[in-house]
Amino acid sequence: MSESWILTALLVLPLGMAFLILIIRGDEETVNKNARHAALWGTLFNLGTSLLLWAKFDPTTADFQFVQKLEWIGDVVPYHLGVDGISVLFIVLTAFLMPICILASWNSIQVRVKEYMIAFLVLETTMIGVFASLDLFLFYLFFEGGLIPMFLIIGIWGGANRVYASFKFFLYTLLGSVFMLLAVLYMYFAAGTSDITLLLQYDFDPGAQKWLWLAFLASFAVKMPMWPVHTWLPDAHVEAPTAGSVILAGVLLKMGGYGFLRFSIPMFPLASQEFAWLIFALSLIAIVYTSLVALAQEDMKKLIAYSSIAHMGFVTLGLFVLNTQGVEGAIFQMLSHGIIAAALFLIVGVVYDRLHSREISRYGGLVHIMPRYAVFFMVFTLASVGLPGTSGFVGEILVLFGAYKASSLLAFVAATGLVLGAAYMLYLYRRVIYGDLEKEDLKDMLDLSPREMAIFVPLVAVVLWMGIYPAPVLDVLHVSVDNLLANYNAAIAASEPVVEAVAAGGAH
Amino acid sequence: MEQSYPNLIPALPELWLALGALVLLMLGVFRTNHVRRTVNNAAALMLAVAFFLVFAVGPTHQVTFSGLFVSDGFTLFMKALVLLGSGAVLVMSKPYLVDKDIFRFEYPVLVVTATLGMLMMVSANDMLSLYLGLELQSLSLYVLAAFNRDRQRSTEAGLKYFVLGALSSGMLLYGISLIYGFSGTTNFTILAGLYSGGATPSVGVLVGLVFVLAGLAFKISAAPFHMWTPDVYEGAPTPVTAFFAAAPKIAAMALVVRLLMGTFQGLVADWQQLVVFLSIASMVVGAFLALVQTNIKRLMAYSSIGHVGFALVGLAAGTTEGVTSLLVYMAIYLSMTLGAFACILSMRHKEGMCEDISDLAGLAKNQPRMAAALAIFMFSLAGIPLLAGFFGKLLVFLAAISAGLYTLALIGVLASVVGAFYYLRIVKIMYFDEPADAFEAPESRSIGLVMGVTAALNSPLSFFLISPLVAWAGAAAGALVL
Numbered sequence A: 001m002s003e004s005w006i007l008t009a010l011l012v013l014p015l016g017m018a019f020l021i022l023i024i025r026g027d028e029e030t031v032n033k034n035a036r037h038a039a040l041w042g043t044l045f046n047l048g049t050s051l052l053l054w055a056k057f058d059p060t061t062a063d064f065q066f067v068q069k070l071e072w073i074g075d076v077v078p079y080h081l082g083v084d085g086i087s088v089l090f091i092v093l094t095a096f097l098m099p100i101c102i103l104a105s106w107n108s109i110q111v112r113v114k115e116y117m118i119a120f121l122v123l124e125t126t127m128i129g130v131f132a133s134l135d136l137f138l139f140y141l142f143f144e145g146g147l148i149p150m151f152l153i154i155g156i157w158g159g160a161n162r163v164y165a166s167f168k169f170f171l172y173t174l175l176g177s178v179f180m181l182l183a184v185l186y187m188y189f190a191a192g193t194s195d196i197t198l199l200l201q202y203d204f205d206p207g208a209q210k211w212l213w214l215a216f217l218a219s220f221a222v223k224m225p226m227w228p229v230h231t232w233l234p235d236a237h238v239e240a241p242t243a244g245s246v247i248l249a250g251v252l253l254k255m256g257g258y259g260f261l262r263f264s265i266p267m268f269p270l271a272s273q274e275f276a277w278l279i280f281a282l283s284l285i286a287i288v289y290t291s292l293v294a295l296a297q298e299d300m301k302k303l304i305a306y307s308s309i310a311h312m313g314f315v316t317l318g319l320f321v322l323n324t325q326g327v328e329g330a331i332f333q334m335l336s337h338g339i340i341a342a343a344l345f346l347i348v349g350v351v352y353d354r355l356h357s358r359e360i361s362r363y364g365g366l367v368h369i370m371p372r373y374a375v376f377f378m379v380f381t382l383a384s385v386g387l388p389g390t391s392g393f394v395g396e397i398l399v400l401f402g403a404y405k406a407s408s409l410l411a412f413v414a415a416t417g418l419v420l421g422a423a424y425m426l427y428l429y430r431r432v433i434y435g436d437l438e439k440e441d442l443k444d445m446l447d448l449s450p451r452e453m454a455i456f457v458p459l460v461a462v463v464l465w466m467g468i469y470p471a472p473v474l475d476v477l478h479v480s481v482d483n484l485l486a487n488y489n490a491a492i493a494a495s496e497p498v499v500e501a502v503a504a505g506g507a508h
Numbered sequence B: 001m002e003q004s005y006p007n008l009i010p011a012l013p014e015l016w017l018a019l020g021a022l023v024l025l026m027l028g029v030f031r032t033n034h035v036r037r038t039v040n041n042a043a044a045l046m047l048a049v050a051f052f053l054v055f056a057v058g059p060t061h062q063v064t065f066s067g068l069f070v071s072d073g074f075t076l077f078m079k080a081l082v083l084l085g086s087g088a089v090l091v092m093s094k095p096y097l098v099d100k101d102i103f104r105f106e107y108p109v110l111v112v113t114a115t116l117g118m119l120m121m122v123s124a125n126d127m128l129s130l131y132l133g134l135e136l137q138s139l140s141l142y143v144l145a146a147f148n149r150d151r152q153r154s155t156e157a158g159l160k161y162f163v164l165g166a167l168s169s170g171m172l173l174y175g176i177s178l179i180y181g182f183s184g185t186t187n188f189t190i191l192a193g194l195y196s197g198g199a200t201p202s203v204g205v206l207v208g209l210v211f212v213l214a215g216l217a218f219k220i221s222a223a224p225f226h227m228w229t230p231d232v233y234e235g236a237p238t239p240v241t242a243f244f245a246a247a248p249k250i251a252a253m254a255l256v257v258r259l260l261m262g263t264f265q266g267l268v269a270d271w272q273q274l275v276v277f278l279s280i281a282s283m284v285v286g287a288f289l290a291l292v293q294t295n296i297k298r299l300m301a302y303s304s305i306g307h308v309g310f311a312l313v314g315l316a317a318g319t320t321e322g323v324t325s326l327l328v329y330m331a332i333y334l335s336m337t338l339g340a341f342a343c344i345l346s347m348r349h350k351e352g353m354c355e356d357i358s359d360l361a362g363l364a365k366n367q368p369r370m371a372a373a374l375a376i377f378m379f380s381l382a383g384i385p386l387l388a389g390f391f392g393k394l395l396v397f398l399a400a401i402s403a404g405l406y407t408l409a410l411i412g413v414l415a416s417v418v419g420a421f422y423y424l425r426i427v428k429i430m431y432f433d434e435p436a437d438a439f440e441a442p443e444s445r446s447i448g449l450v451m452g453v454t455a456a457l458n459s460p461l462s463f464f465l466i467s468p469l470v471a472w473a474g475a476a477a478g479a480l481v482l
Helices: A002-022 A028-056 A088-104 A113-132 A136-145 A147-157 A162-191 A206-223 A232-239 A242-267 A269-274 A276-295 A300-321 A324-355 A371-385 A391-406 A408-433 A450-468 A471-507 B009-057 B073-099 B106-123 B127-145 B152-183 B188-196 B203-219 B228-235 B238-263 B265-292 B296-316 B320-345 B368-382 B388-402 B406-431 B445-458 B460-480
Strands: A065-072 A074-083 B062-064 B069-071
Touching: A002 A028, A002 A065, A002 A074, A002 A088, A002 A113, A028 A088, A028 A113, A065 B460, A074 A113, A074 A136, A088 A113, A088 A242, A088 A324, A088 A450, A088 A471, A113 A136, A113 A147, A113 A242, A136 A147, A136 A162, A136 A242, A136 B388, A147 A162, A147 A242, A147 B406, A162 A206, A162 A232, A162 B388, A162 B406, A206 A242, A206 A269, A232 A242, A232 A300, A242 A269, A242 A300, A242 A324, A242 A471, A269 A276, A269 A471, A276 A300, A276 A408, A300 A324, A300 A391, A300 A408, A324 A371, A324 A391, A324 A450, A324 A471, A371 A391, A371 A408, A371 A450, A391 A408, A391 A450, B009 B062, B009 B069, B009 B073, B009 B106, B069 B073, B069 B106, B073 B106, B073 B238, B073 B320, B073 B445, B073 B460, B106 B127, B106 B238, B127 B152, B127 B238, B152 B188, B152 B203, B152 B228, B188 B238, B188 B265, B203 B238, B203 B265, B228 B238, B228 B296, B238 B265, B238 B296, B238 B320, B238 B460, B265 B296, B265 B406, B296 B320, B296 B388, B296 B406, B320 B368, B320 B388, B320 B445, B320 B460, B368 B388, B368 B406, B368 B445, B388 B406, B388 B445, B388 B460, B445 B460
Parallel strands: none
Antiparallel strands: A065 A074, B062 B069
């Protein structure tokens, strides 16, 4: 395809901008100002490019598009990019959140601005690379490479306990990923290629599938995160600067779900079927348990972090019921959560910038002095709860439909998560926004500035648009998801006669 | 008559260094320390010339000195690395030596003789020339370790290295004698012929091979023969430590590879378990013991033990691609180590050099460029993707998996996660902690140059260099493994 340069442009642009920022010279004031502007324009330009990608994307085929393949490291690692209906929207999501992150850090980051912007731009490249890679090694490179900028973002610009959080984040993720690396190496030898498009056609030995599936689970479950390997997330979220939390919740968590979709399900269908119960169990525990934990939180960021884990429980549940509604709902939920969780962290960031506290009990009655803030907060709270008309509703209802098709018990337990979700979010909203304005230092807090409005307005628009008219998003997904499920069902069907034949052979 | 004159062309770099070292020695002895700067510069120049001579000799397979000496694509690769390592250390050494008041003419001369020994090790095609090269190298290194002779720690390091080194040489010699006694030859080419056809070796040869391997494991500081490494690394003057970490390790690794893959390749099944054991032990020791270090030179010692373990993963595979991965790993290791030591050599307060990890606190504010470079080296040493170190690890594990060594690969990746912790700790101290006393700006341009070049090599720019490096290493490995 002639537009194959788009993906490369998406990767190169942020890097190029990072390099430009690197060579900015001058006194600190000027450098900071230029770095901020350069990063903003770079990410905005990338957003435009990603929208172009979406516009040119052909939703009628499940094939990979915008494919670009070049020789790279010997014959082991080619430079191979491409997107299909599953990955293209994650790229758009990433590009959409980046300028918002830069804007959100405009005033709150005052030290080492240059390095900060460079870290974010490099992070953007690695995130887009993850979703655009069509080669196992290239995927791993980007998947792990993103750890370095994120580690620095949490560790340098984070809160009081940032060192602990950054180490926990890094080592947890690394430990999970090295198992995946071994699986990747094994797959390379078993199939004789690291090309994802070819691996999708390859039938792995059923015995090996189990181990490979578990190795990928080790990585994606940490990234997602699934209970019980979720404990790094609340720490990382609480300590990260606002924009770091936004990227973490908005994009990094989605890599786990994307990994399941790209690798675990299509490449190891038999193992996916076999271990679905495990995913269901972990998902339901995540949904119920972390929702209860969220109810008990005193720290706003921690509460939202736990709510993220619960929402990711919906995603994994939807993915592994393996029907159209479930998978499409899961993807939609990931995209919508990417926006909503990001928005909620930004909401917390607004009051944190003013009062430097995330304690819920430090606030109360903000509606009296910050009416615009209260409105935005309400929209995102309700979206997180899954109110019809917001994007949260579409994802959750589709997942519940899918789960119900698989088992009514699954749907029942998952639905309690919705109730609990409403409980903790509304409880948070009541404590922060409603009530009397009693605390002295709250009384002179300013309402949203134009810069902050510029951050929230597009987020609200997207949340409502995806809630009211989700068709453009679902249309992009549809063919690719159908193709995924058709291949999955074919693989399952193909394996069954073998099992019977073996059983019959044993009987003789 | 013709046969009585050996063909000298393949040994040109060695002859050049041998003659040059003697000239420099004479110059130094008779003109004493007035010429130490000249000697230093001349030595660096000689290493550079030797580097070009190595390429002038070229990758064609040539055997000379009655089969004692070999020159091929493999020796070309390894000699280039050794000379790069020695040369880079030599140009970085002066500021430290001047600071400690031990800038004497013997230093460059000893570096040149040690390098000469290493080149001979790389080119050894017989147990005799192996031992000759090894001892020339070792004796020079013993003296270098004790070079700061007025300081107790340095002399202790030298003595310790000497005693343990002598022990290992003893084991090596014993092993050589056993191999000779049971096979009747010390020549690598003949030995390779004896065991290539799947012939069962006598127990004596195997026992001898174990002893030789133990002696060489000491030289590459593979666990459990690593005990000397932390003490010697810490006690020796820092440029000497950098030298230890860079060049001799590569030369000794070349020996191990030539011996196991070039000579005893037919006995893969017999030595593979040994290498697997050395590899696992080194990775684990390197990863866990480094966690508790407070001195950066000690930390680098354990780090180097760990990296030898990772490189041996490639050798354990016992295949050509395994050797290729080992060669690539050593090349990347060289660039990481040289860079890290360039940073360590720049750790200078007003009161003098310092080597505590805590002295790095807040380096990112005081010396942002040096901090960025050291961070690149640390992430690269940890093997995090986007940096060169990852490709080294990727290739050795690739070789291990293709050879079916799943347990080894699993332990390897877990050790690399543990190892990541202490590399990250240095990044944390530099970037997250509040500044300590600021370092003085590095005055030496050559240290800055080495730091900059190696940082660029390890940065994502390495994406463009990995491909030719792998191709070159593949050619080198192909020349060795027949």
